[in-house]
Structure formats: C-alpha cells, structure tokens
Amino acid sequence: xxxxxxxxxLLALVAVxxxxxxxxxxxxxxxxxxxxxxxxxxxxxxxxxxxEFVAWVQVLIxxxxxxxxxxxxLMLTKAPTGPQAxxxxxxxxxxxxxxxxxxxxxxxxxxxxxxxxxxxxxHAVVGSAETTGATVFKMWVLPFEVLxxxxxxxxxxxxxxxxxxxxxxGLDGPDQRSGxxxxxx
Amino acid sequence: MPLWWPLLLASLLFAIGVYGVLARRNxxxxxxxxxxxxxxxxxNFVAFDAHLRDVLHAGQTFTLFVIxxxxxxxxxxxxxVLLVFRTHGNIDVDRLRELSDRDEQGVR
Numbered sequence: 001x002x003x004x005x006x007x008x009x010l011l012a013l014v015a016v017x018x019x020x021x022x023x024x025x026x027x028x029x030x031x032x033x034x035x036x037x038x039x040x041x042x043x044x045x046x047x048x049x050x051x052e053f054v055a056w057v058q059v060l061i062x063x064x065x066x067x068x069x070x071x072x073x074l075m076l077t078k079a080p081t082g083p084q085a086x087x088x089x090x091x092x093x094x095x096x097x098x099x100x101x102x103x104x105x106x107x108x109x110x111x112x113x114x115x116x117x118x119x120x121x122x123h124a125v126v127g128s129a130e131t132t133g134a135t136v137f138k139m140w141v142l143p144f145e146v147l148x149x150x151x152x153x154x155x156x157x158x159x160x161x162x163x164x165x166x167x168x169x170g171l172d173g174p175d176q177r178s179g180x181x182x183x184x185x
Numbered sequence: 186m187p188l189w190w191p192l193l194l195a196s197l198l199f200a201i202g203v204y205g206v207l208a209r210r211n212x213x214x215x216x217x218x219x220x221x222x223x224x225x226x227x228x229n230f231v232a233f234d235a236h237l238r239d240v241l242h243a244g245q246t247f248t249l250f251v252i253x254x255x256x257x258x259x260x261x262x263x264x265x266v267l268l269v270f271r272t273h274g275n276i277d278v279d280r281l282r283e284l285s286d287r288d289e290q291g292v293r
Contacts, residue, residue: 012191016198028214031214035221038224049231049234053249057249069259077266079213088210092208098203110195121235132245132246154258155257161261
C-alpha cells in the first residue's frame with residue numbers, strides 16, 4: 001500500500017466516523033461541528049484524487065458558508081445547546097435498517113462492478129484552478145451561465161421568503177398566516 | 186488506488202445521509218443528512234474523473250455545479266425553515282402534518 005492509499009484510507013475512516021457522529025449525536029450544535037469534520041475530510045479526499053480546485057471550493061462553500069448557514073438556522077430556531085433526548089424519531093430502527101440496506105446494496109454493487117479497476121493517480125491531470133477554469137469557460141459555458149441564473153433565482157426566492165411575514169403583518173394583519181399554526185398547537 | 190475504495194466511501198456516506206434524513210426530527214438536521222448525500226455523489230464524480238482521465242474534466246465540473254446547487258438549496262431551505270419556525274414555533278418534521286392525508290386518530 002503506497003502512502004497515497006494509506007492517506008486515503010485514513011481520510012475515509014475520519015469521514016465515515018465523523019459522519020456517523022453527525023447523524024447520531026444528541027447535541028444539535030455538535031452535529032453541525034461533526035459535519036465540518038466530514039466535509040473537511042471529503043475535501044482532503046478530493047485533493048488525494050487530484051481535484052485541487054474542487055477541494056478548495058468545497059472548503060470555501062461547504063465549510064465556510066453552508067455549515068455557517070446551518071449553525072445560524074440552529075440558533076435562529078432557538079435550538080437547545082444541551083443534549084436532546086427527543087432529537088430522533090421514535091422509530092429509529094427502521095431508519096437504521098433502511099440505511100444499512102442502502103449501504104449494503106450500493107457497496108456490493110460498486111465493489112462487484114469495479115473490483116479490478118484502478119485509478120492511476122501518478123499520471124492524473126491535476127484539476128488546478130487553471131485547468132478547471134479553462135475547462136469551465138471553454139466547454140461548460142452555457143451550464144455555467146444557467147447555474148448563475150439559478151443561483152440568482154434562489155437568492156431572490158430566499159429574500160422573498162424571509163420577507164413574507166413582515167409584508168403580511170404590515171398589510172393585512174396576522175390572521176391570514178396564523179391559520180395553520182393554530183391547528184397545530 | 187483501487188477504484189472501488191472511493192466508491193465504497195461514497196456509498197457509506199450516502200447511507201449515513203439516508204439515516205440522518207430518516208431518523209432526525211429537526212428540519213435543520215435533516216438538511217445535514219441531505220448535504221452528506223450530495224457529498225457522497227460528488228466523491229463519485231471526482232473518482233470517475235480521475236479514473237477515466239477525462240479531458241473535459243466533466244466530473245470535476247459537475248462537482249462544482251453540484252456544490253453550487255447545494256448552496257442554493259441550503260439557502261432556500263433555511264429560509265423555508267425559518268418561515269415554518271415563525272408560523273409554528275417549532276421545526277419538528279413529525280409535527281408538521283397540515284398536508285397529511287390521514288385521520289386524526291392515526292399515528293400521532
């Protein structure tokens with residue numbers, strides 16, 4: 001086993017272990033922090049697999065933006081910081097069985113299908129910023145532009161959604177919006 | 186490196202994400218499971234990009250696209266979660282059942 005493979009195995013163990021902790025810990029903020037460890041390990045896996053630019057984008061967007069957004073959401077929804085007894089659904093066992101079946105099915109399939117193939121990392125083209133930039137702006141320009149429009153639409157949608165309540169209360173009172181809320185409580 | 190190593194890692198992460206989506210009650214924690222599943226798919230893309238030595242780097246480019254879509258998805262989903270919290274007072278996915286089609290004496 002070469003040192004690249006050893007590093008990959010260690011990173012995979014870190015990623016799987018911290019992901020398991022992220023979905024099983026009883027503390028919501030700890031779940032977000034374990035997710036940081038998982039995403040960082042996945043970024044390092046990208047580095048091992050010669051995808052340099054993707055790794056840094058992963059660190060910037062996932063660890064930098066997405067997890068911070070998740071933490072903000074946890075705090076804005078007044079998530080308790082201590083351990084929670086009722087953080088999981090009551091029937092956890094079926095969920096675990098389904099997850100195990102998914103793992104077994106996918107794992108057996110990929111191992112059986114690609115058992116004798118190898119990744120030649122010594123001759124792989126490293127996806128540096130130059131390579132990735134040239135590829136995106138030479139070959140994938142149209143999807144790139146469509147994606148920027150999608151991102152803009154998501155931004156506008158998020159702003160509209162978060163301003164909904166203020167507009168509703170200012171114009172026609174809270175009665176329209178509290179209808180479903182009353183039934184739940 | 187054998188090709189199935191990163192693929193097996195991706196399968197395990199995907200299954201863990203499935204468990205997170207199914208077992209968590211807090212909507213934000215469900216979103217974390219979705220993020221894990223998206224990351225598993227990205228590992229597959231990058232692994233096959235390295236394996237096939239694609240001159241177009243389609244795998245890495247698609248990974249970038251998926252990351253962008255995941256960021257957009259998280260932004261929108263968190264706006265929805267905050268709206269649900271403001272109208273209902275909680276984001277417990279077990280208790281958000283206005284749209285459910287079952288009788289009131291059913292599972293509760």
